[in-house]
Amino acid sequence: xxxxxxxxxxxxxxxxxxxxxxxxxxxxxxxxxxxxxxxxxxxxxxxxxxxxxxxxxxxxxxxxxxxxxxxxxxxxxxxxxxxxxxxxxxxxxxxxxxxxxxxxxxxxxxxxxxxxxxxxxxxxxxxxxxxxxxxxxxxxxxxxxxxxxxxxxxxxxxxxxxxxxxxxxxxxxxxxxxxxxxxxxxxxxxxxxxxxxxxxxxxxxxxxxxxxxxxxxxxxxxxxxxxxxxxxxxxxxxxxxxxxxxxxxxxxxxxxxxxxxxxxxxxxxxxxxx
Amino acid sequence: xxxxxxxxxxxxxxxxxxxxxxxxxxxxxxxxxxxxxxxxxxxxxxxxxxxxxxxxxxxxxxxxxxxxxxxxxxxxxxxxxxxxxxxxxxxxxxxxxxxxxxxxxxxxxxxxxxxxxxxxxxxxxxxxxxxxxxxxxxxxxxxxxxxxxxxxxxxxxxxxxxxxxxxxxxxxxxxxxxxxxxxxxxxxxxxxxxxxxxxxxxxxxxxxxxxxxxxxxxxxxxxxxxxxxxxxxxxxxxxxxxxxxxxxxxxxxxxxxxxxxxxxxxxxxxxxxx
Numbered sequence: 001x002x003x004x005x006x007x008x009x010x011x012x013x014x015x016x017x018x019x020x021x022x023x024x025x026x027x028x029x030x031x032x033x034x035x036x037x038x039x040x041x042x043x044x045x046x047x048x049x050x051x052x053x054x055x056x057x058x059x060x061x062x063x064x065x066x067x068x069x070x071x072x073x074x075x076x077x078x079x080x081x082x083x084x085x086x087x088x089x090x091x092x093x094x095x096x097x098x099x100x101x102x103x104x105x106x107x108x109x110x111x112x113x114x115x116x117x118x119x120x121x122x123x124x125x126x127x128x129x130x131x132x133x134x135x136x137x138x139x140x141x142x143x144x145x146x147x148x149x150x151x152x153x154x155x156x157x158x159x160x161x162x163x164x165x166x167x168x169x170x171x172x173x174x175x176x177x178x179x180x181x182x183x184x185x186x187x188x189x190x191x192x193x194x195x196x197x198x199x200x201x202x203x204x205x206x207x208x209x210x211x212x213x214x215x216x217x218x219x220x221x222x223x224x225x226x227x228x229x230x231x232x233x234x235x236x237x238x239x240x241x242x243x244x245x246x247x248x249x250x251x252x253x254x255x256x257x258x259x260x261x262x263x264x265x266x267x268x269x270x271x272x273x274x
Numbered sequence: 275x276x277x278x279x280x281x282x283x284x285x286x287x288x289x290x291x292x293x294x295x296x297x298x299x300x301x302x303x304x305x306x307x308x309x310x311x312x313x314x315x316x317x318x319x320x321x322x323x324x325x326x327x328x329x330x331x332x333x334x335x336x337x338x339x340x341x342x343x344x345x346x347x348x349x350x351x352x353x354x355x356x357x358x359x360x361x362x363x364x365x366x367x368x369x370x371x372x373x374x375x376x377x378x379x380x381x382x383x384x385x386x387x388x389x390x391x392x393x394x395x396x397x398x399x400x401x402x403x404x405x406x407x408x409x410x411x412x413x414x415x416x417x418x419x420x421x422x423x424x425x426x427x428x429x430x431x432x433x434x435x436x437x438x439x440x441x442x443x444x445x446x447x448x449x450x451x452x453x454x455x456x457x458x459x460x461x462x463x464x465x466x467x468x469x470x471x472x473x474x475x476x477x478x479x480x481x482x483x484x485x486x487x488x489x490x491x492x493x494x495x496x497x498x499x500x501x502x503x504x505x506x507x508x509x510x511x512x513x514x515x516x517x518x519x520x521x522x523x524x525x526x527x528x529x530x531x532x533x534x535x536x537x538x539x540x541x542x543x544x545x546x547x548x
Contacts, residue, residue, distance in 0.1 A: 018303045022312035029292045029303075031310045038296035039307025042316055049323040056330035059424045062447040063337035065383050077378040077392065079351065103379045104351040109339050118351065150333045173336040 065106060065148040080104050080118075080125075084140040085133040098137055099129070100144050110147040111169040135165060146174050154178070156185055160197060167201045175203070183209045188217055192226040199237055215245045339380060339422040354378050354392075354399075358414040359407040372411055373403070374418050384421045385443040409439060420448050428452070430459055434471060441475045449477070457483045462491055466500040473511055489519045 017026050021039050034042065066076070078101035104125075107114035117125055124130040132140055139161040146152045146162070150173065154162055163178035165171075179198075186194060186209055195210035197203070214221065221227055221241070231238050291300050295313050308316065340350070352375035378399075382389035391399055398404040406414055413435040420426045420436070424447065428436055437452035439445075453472075460468060460483055469484035471477070488495065495501055495515070505512050 018306040020306075020309035020312050022308045022316065025309065027306075027309035032292040032294075032301075032306065033308040033310045033313025034296045035294035035299065035301035036305045036307045038294050042296065042320070046316070046320060046323065049320065049327065053323065053326055053330065056327065056334060058447065058450075060330060060333050060337060062384070063334060063339075063424050065337075065379065076382060077353065079353065103377065105339065105377045106379070108350060110336070150336050173332065176332075 060150065064150070076101075078103060079128070080107065081129045082140060082144060083129060083131050084135050084137040085131065100137075100140055102144055102147075106147060111171050113169045135161065139165065143169075143174075146177075147171065152177065154181060156182075159185075163201060163203060167203075176205075179203050179206045182206055186210060186213055188213065188220070191217075192224060192230060195241070196226075196230060196234070196237060199234075211241065211244045212248075214241055215248050218245050334424065338424070350375075352377060353402070354381065355403045356414060356418060357403060357405050358409050358411040359405065374411075374414055376418055376421075380421060385445050387443045409435065413439065417443075417448075420451075421445065426451065428455060430456075433459075437475060437477060441477075450479075453477050453480045456480055460484060460487055462487065462494070465491075466498060466504060469515070470500075470504060470508070470511060473508075485515065485518045488515055489522050492519050 018028075018032075019026050020033070021036070033039075080102050081099040082102055083097045083099055104114075104118050108118050109115075117130070135143075139158065142152055142154065142158060142162060143165045152158075152162060152174075159178045159181045163175055163182070166175035166178060182194060182203075183206055186206075191210050191213045194206060195214060198207035198210055227238070292302075292306070293300050294307070295310070307313075354376050355373040356376055357371045357373055378388075378392050382392050391404070409417075413432065416426055416428065416432060416436060417439045426432075426436060426448075433452045433455045437449055437456070440449035440452060456468060456477075457480055460480075465484050465487045468480060469488060472481035472484055501512070
């Protein structure tokens with residue numbers, strides 16, 4: 001494919017095939033992206049961003065603490081022990097409580113709740129053993145591991161359990177991580193449960209994502225078993241779903257038909273419910 | 275500026291100004307960078323990289339430990355104390371030793387030397403006080419702060435001092451950081467001293483950078499005072515400078531004149547010295 005410039009100042013009539021610097025394919029003026037200068041600048045920017053990522057990754061690796069959770073590694077200068085309420089791994093329910101060795105400095109640094117516990121010389125702090133109720137040993141291990149490494153490999157249930165722990169001990173970074181993970185797995189089947197869960201544990205991002213998914217599927221909502229249960233158990237949450245749906249309807253209608261902005265909210269609600 | 279396509283398959287004669295999607299300026303076919311598709315892909319990639327950077331930055335912030343080095347903050351569950359040989363800040367040379375509170379778990383995690391010291395129950399470990407010789411209190415503080423936060427704000431001299439500490443306690447991440455910092459400040463005036471320093475402390479990257487700078491300025495080398503001192507003190511290092519220079523000459527000549535590859539190294543050396 002060839003192009004000719006109609007600019008009198010330059011040597012006219014030169015056939016020039018424009019090839020993309022990136023994919024090397026020829027393209028027409030209508031498919032033009034960037035000029036050469038901006039392409040080169042963008043390439044440099046990309047290289048810089050990649051270098052920054054490498055730097056940050058090496059910093060994360062440096063700052064990670066080995067959490068001494070490996071069963072064969074000795075607890076390294078540990079000054080506190082955590083024990084889950086069930087006291088054992090899910091696989092060995094009858095075994096005696098398995099302690100998770102940790103360090104007050106690390107726990108206090110990651111969680112204001114642990115910090116207060118240790119600084120106020122509460123009973124748990126003095127005894128050196130903290131019992132964590134309503135949590136399995138596996139979840140406790142995953143929780144402590146995150147505090148040391150900022151890493152987790154949760155399955156679906158573990159993500160919910162870790163979010164509860166993060167909320168309880170005010171570990172914002174872990175809570176955000178869990179919300180992101182659960183949102184990535186959100187679907188129509190788990191949206192109502194996730195919505196109620198998000199409400200219970202103040203997970204704002206998850207709440208918004210679940211609510212948006214529910215609002216997109218309102219025609220199927222009332223047929224769901226979880227819906228009936230929620231109406232029974234916590235009708236205020238159901239009201240909020242309808243309010244979010246209504247707001248969305250009003251918004252969409254206003255975008256589609258700006259002249260009809262004077263219609264009342266009630267009109268939209270009735271129209272949407274038809 | 276307008277262009278017309280000479281492609282018969284399309285509607286011919288349409289004037290189309292090609293504008294860069296990035297700088298919005300018109301450009302000619304000869305200045306073409308990317309096609310639209312690749313531009314959009316690159317923009318997405320950049321957005322993704324920026325998101326990854328944000329994620330990593332928040333991870334670094336989460337993993338940082340407050341180092342309890344602030345004079346007004348109480349040492350938080352510290353189990354070990356470090357004392358610099360000079361025992362005081364540079365500003366208060368007559369003051370008694372100022373202890374730097376730390377945690378064995380953190381020091382052992384960052385430095386295999388500290389780990390061995392604590393695990394082998396050496397005297398320093400048992401007493402709970404580790405004397406660090408040949409270092410000022412300020413450098414010790416900066417060193418410990420880096421172990422907790424992966425952050426430093428060194429001036430020129432501090433970077434050299436921290437590199438020595440990093441080498442002594444085998445903290446690779448800090449050593450790499452210091453090398454990078456010193457390389458960024460490298461110039462003809464400090465190149466010979468940096469070269470000798472890099473040799474002494476096995477700083478490979480700094481060594482290469484200093485050597486390359488010296489080899490680019492060989493005509494001025496022998497006139498420098500530091501050169502005379504180095505010949506006196508450690509002539510092997512001077513030999514290595516000449517060897518590096520020679521290798522560079524051979525390389526450059528081979529690139530310039532591939533036919534003359536048969537000339538011996540000695541010929542080049544003589545020619546270069548002329």
